[in-house]
Amino acid sequence: xxxxxxxxxxxxxxxxxxxxxxxxxxxxxxxxxxxxxxxxxxxxxxxxxxxxxxxxxxxxxxxxxxxxxxxxxxxxxxxxxxxxxxxxxxxxxxxxxxxxxxxxxxxxxxxxxxxxxxxxxxxxxxxxxxxxxxxxxxxxxxxxxxxxxxxxxxxxxxxxxxxxxxxxxxxxxxxxxxxxxxxxxxxxxxxxxxxxxxxxxxxxxxxxxxxxxxxxxxxxxxxxxxxxxxxxxxxxxxxxxxxxxxxxxxxxxxxxxxxxxxxxxxxxxxxxxxxxxxxxxxxxxxxxxxxxxxxxxx
Ligand SMILES: Nc1ncnc2c1ncn2[C@@H]1O[C@H](COP(=O)(O)OP(=O)(O)OP(=O)(O)O)[C@@H](O)[C@H]1O
Numbered sequence: 093x094x095x096x097x098x099x100x101x102x103x104x105x106x107x108x109x110x111x112x113x114x115x116x117x118x119x120x121x122x123x124x125x126x127x128x129x130x131x132x133x134x135x136x137x138x139x140x141x142x143x144x145x146x147x148x149x150x151x152x153x154x155x156x157x158x159x160x161x162x163x164x165x166x167x168x169x170x171x172x173x174x175x176x177x178x179x180x181x182x183x184x185x186x187x188x189x190x191x192x193x194x195x196x197x198x199x200x201x202x203x204x205x206x207x208x209x210x211x212x213x214x215x216x217x218x219x220x221x222x223x224x225x226x227x228x229x230x231x232x233x234x235x236x237x238x239x240x241x242x243x244x245x246x247x248x249x250x251x252x253x254x255x256x257x258x259x260x261x262x263x264x265x266x267x268x269x270x271x272x273x274x275x276x277x278x279x280x281x282x283x284x285x286x287x288x289x290x291x292x293x294x295x296x297x298x299x300x301x302x303x304x305x306x307x308x309x310x311x312x313x314x315x316x317x318x319x320x321x322x323x324x325x326x327x328x329x330x331x332x333x334x335x336x337x338x339x340x341x342x343x344x345x346x347x348x349x350x351x352x353x354x355x356x357x358x359x360x361x362x363x364x365x366x367x368x369x370x371x372x373x374x375x376x377x378x379x380x381x382x383x384x385x386x387x388x389x390x
Contacts, residue, residue, distance in 0.1 A: 119230045121374045122359060123156075123252035125276075127268030129239030131260045132290040134162040135329060135339075137236035138196075139349070142340035143356035145194045149231035152189075152197040154223075156248045157238040159209030161201035167192050168336030169200070176202035178222065179215060185222045193341045197228065209238070216247040217372050224375055232360075233374060241275050249276055250371045253364055255285045256320065261292055261301050270308060277315035281370070284316040286362075288355060291325045298322025320358050323351045 124137040137153060144151040155163040155175075164171050173188045185199070192198045202208050211219075223233075235252055237245045249255045255276060259269040269287075276282040287305065289298035302319040309317055328346035332339040340349045 118375050119152075119233050120254075120360070120364065121233045121235065121252040122254050122256055123235040123237055123249045124256045124258060125237045125245055125249055125272060126239060126258040126265070127241065127270075127272035128260075128265045131258050131265050132323070133239070133258050134166055134236050135333070136256070136258055136288060136290065136323065136352075137234045138163060138166055138338050139340050139352040140356050140359070141192075141196050141232075141234050142194060142338045143352045144232045144234075144360075145196060146340070146353065147356060147360065149360070150195075150197075150229055152199065152228075152230045152233045153192070154199045154233060154235045155201040156235045156244065158201045158211065158244060159203070159205055159207075160238065161203040163198055163236055164190075164200045165203075166333065166336065167198070167338070169198065171198075171200040174200040174202045175219065176205050176208050178219070179208075179211070185219075186226060186228075189226075189228070193338060197230070209242070209244070211244065213243060213247065216244055220247070220251045220372050220374055230375075235374075241272055245272075246275065246280050247372070249282060250280050251374050253373075254359070254362060255282055256288055256359075257285050257317075258288050258290050259301055259305065260290050261297055266301070266305065270305060273305070273309060273315060273317070274313055277313050282315070284318065284365075286318050286320045286359070288320050289322040292322045293325060295322055318362075321351060321355045323348050323355070 124133050126133045141151045141153045153163060155161050158175060169190055169192060171190050173183045177183045178185050178188060188199055190198050235248050237248050257269055257273060259265050273285060287302050289301040292298040306317050309315055324347050326346055326348035328343040329339050329348050332342035335342055339346050340352060343349060
């Protein structure tokens with residue numbers, strides 16, 4: 093009996109250790125991008141963040157739409173400091189972090205500050221470097237990028253380990269997603285991207301969106317596109333947005349909430365790409381630290 097008790101205690105301690113220990117090879121960083129605006133990037137970033145928390149990953153969400161903050165609005169939060177204050181030297185990056193639902197850590201952007209959407213490359217690089225100074229243990233960081241193909245989108249995508257491209261089944265979204273994939277692969281040297289089809293009616297429609305993009309990309313670009321899955325058109329997303337809550341929180345059984353959990357699970361199964369990639373990366377010190385070469389056991 094005592095033996096059983098102590099082995100259970102050991103198991104509990106190990107489980108607690110697993111839940112709090114940072115992964116040996118540093119946080120996983122996923123950028124969410126789309127080319128076209130309004131296709132669901134922020135919705136996807138926030139809800140994937142919630143799904144990562146459900147999967148016991150300590151998760152941070154960076155609002156990288158620097159001049160048009162979205163995440164705090166989506167979640168009904170009122171941050172007192174944001175990235176513009178960090179750049180002005182008024183506070184540190186750690187001072188800006190606020191807690192969202194279920195302990196989601198959020199780094200808010202500023203809204204309506206034009207200068208923030210016109211930062212220089214060295215300012216972007218400085219911001220990305222500042223993340224290495226954070227002491228909070230983080231397992232996953234999601235980077236919600238701006239719409240378009242700006243320098244900021246390119247730099248944040250390059251600095252992330254995976255780029256998630258969100259696309260809807262309409263010609264403008266497909267065209268802009270293709271333009272984004274082209275710029276990221278050809279000009280930024282990103283060799284693979286992950287596709288999410290949003291607002292589709294059926295799983296088959298999502299697959300079709302992926303197949304269409306793949307067909308063109310295979311012909312003209314040197315890039316690998318993986319399919320992460322689809323998020324259905326879901327009225328529960330619209331309703332939760334009105335309540336300024338993530339759908340996983342407001343309607344955990346909704347079809348879209350299930351889809352977010354599946355996509356998060358797939359993302360965690362992706363083995364990190366190894367080796368230096370020749371450009372600035374988030375948490376680079378942790379990535380090249382001891383154990384960085386070990387395969388991720390997510
Ligand atoms: N699967 C879905 N089903 C129903 N509505 C959705 C879905 N995904 C997103 N929406 C709605 O679409 C609108 C745009 O979503 P969101 O703000 O996330 O897009 P975005 O790409 O981040 O936009 P921006 O380019 O302005 O940053 C929101 O009203 C959101 O609630």
